[in-house]
Amino acid sequence: RPTHPGDVPPSPAPVQPDPFALNDSSPSAHPNGTLQQLPAVIIIGVRKGGTRALIEMLSLHSAVAAAQNEVHFFDWESHFQRGLPWYLSQMPFSLPEQTTVEKTPAYFTSAKVPERVWRMNPDVKLLLILRDPTERVLSDYTQVYYNRLQKHKRLQPIESVLLKDGEINLDYRALNRSLYHLHMENWLRYFPLDSIHVVDGDQLIRDPLPEMKQVERFLELEPQINASNFYFNKTKGFYCLRDHGRERCLHDSKGRAHPLVDPSILQKLFRYFHEPNRKFFELVGRTFNWS
Numbered sequence: 001r002p003t004h005p006g007d008v009p010p011s012p013a014p015v016q017p018d019p020f021a022l023n024d025s026s027p028s029a030h031p032n033g034t035l036q037q038l039p040a041v042i043i044i045g046v047r048k049g050g051t052r053a054l055i056e057m058l059s060l061h062s063a064v065a066a067a068q069n070e071v072h073f074f075d076w077e078s079h080f081q082r083g084l085p086w087y088l089s090q091m092p093f094s095l096p097e098q099t100t101v102e103k104t105p106a107y108f109t110s111a112k113v114p115e116r117v118w119r120m121n122p123d124v125k126l127l128l129i130l131r132d133p134t135e136r137v138l139s140d141y142t143q144v145y146y147n148r149l150q151k152h153k154r155l156q157p158i159e160s161v162l163l164k165d166g167e168i169n170l171d172y173r174a175l176n177r178s179l180y181h182l183h184m185e186n187w188l189r190y191f192p193l194d195s196i197h198v199v200d201g202d203q204l205i206r207d208p209l210p211e212m213k214q215v216e217r218f219l220e221l222e223p224q225i226n227a228s229n230f231y232f233n234k235t236k237g238f239y240c241l242r243d244h245g246r247e248r249c250l251h252d253s254k255g256r257a258h259p260l261v262d263p264s265i266l267q268k269l270f271r272y273f274h275e276p277n278r279k280f281f282e283l284v285g286r287t288f289n290w291s
């Protein structure tokens, strides 16, 4: 209670808005019959696993509407606090019978994300694309290398980030992102294994069609994606997409050459990942052709 005439009464503690509340200001349907829908399918990662290739290939299917950009709703606090109406507003306009998909590769390795996704929709279908963990580290390094180059920052040779006193540098963040079993355990606390389909990212590079047929089956989509949707581009060294006769490859930042690494360092990396890989195979009940 104010004791002096000029005193302002204490204001009640601010009520934290519930990020999961959907309000009436949510985007309404478009006059042409399309609407924005929350994703029923999320590509959760892994960073540098082939998430862009996967979402582009999935978009070849007429029943799929994909968000163009990485939304970072569940992992970035500033986005998450805007709540589900904001998340919904980031989604593409789609037909009611279409399935909306978004990809944010950082979700897989962010500890708070599984619970948040589960609270949005415990029945959401999750796609996780993984590749050989050592190759993923080199791809991660390459990405950071080019980012630093662009920003005129000091470039770090690969050996200097991978090694400390001649041994694997356990402080190097990219290594942790390749410890798939640790992150998978977090997801399996909230989702049953049959809600998470693991796409083999190395196979998707070598031969995308069989991987995409498996994805179609997992998502219970009518089989549509076929051999004519892909052609190998010798210049790029990767498969590119053919969509209604229109041909396109992924951006130049996808499919970059990785640095040459001394074989003795590679051996150390293979050894480092051996046990984590085994644990991951046990968790998902299948093996992958990782070195």
Ligand SMILES: Nc1ncnc2c1ncn2[C@@H]1O[C@H](COP(=O)(O)OS(=O)(=O)O)[C@@H](OP(=O)(O)O)[C@H]1O
Residues within 6 Å of the ligand: 046, 047, 048, 049, 050, 051, 052, 053, 105, 138, 139, 140, 142, 143, 204, 205, 238, 239, 240, 250, 253, 254, 255, 256, 257
């Ligand atoms: N068809 C096709 N074309 C080009 N690139 C392809 C393709 N299929 C998979 N890949 C691999 O995708 C890797 C990039 O992965 P992401 O898209 O998940 O990267 S990111 O986390 O979103 O930055 C990228 O990694 P790098 O080779 O290190 O560039 C590619 O190896």
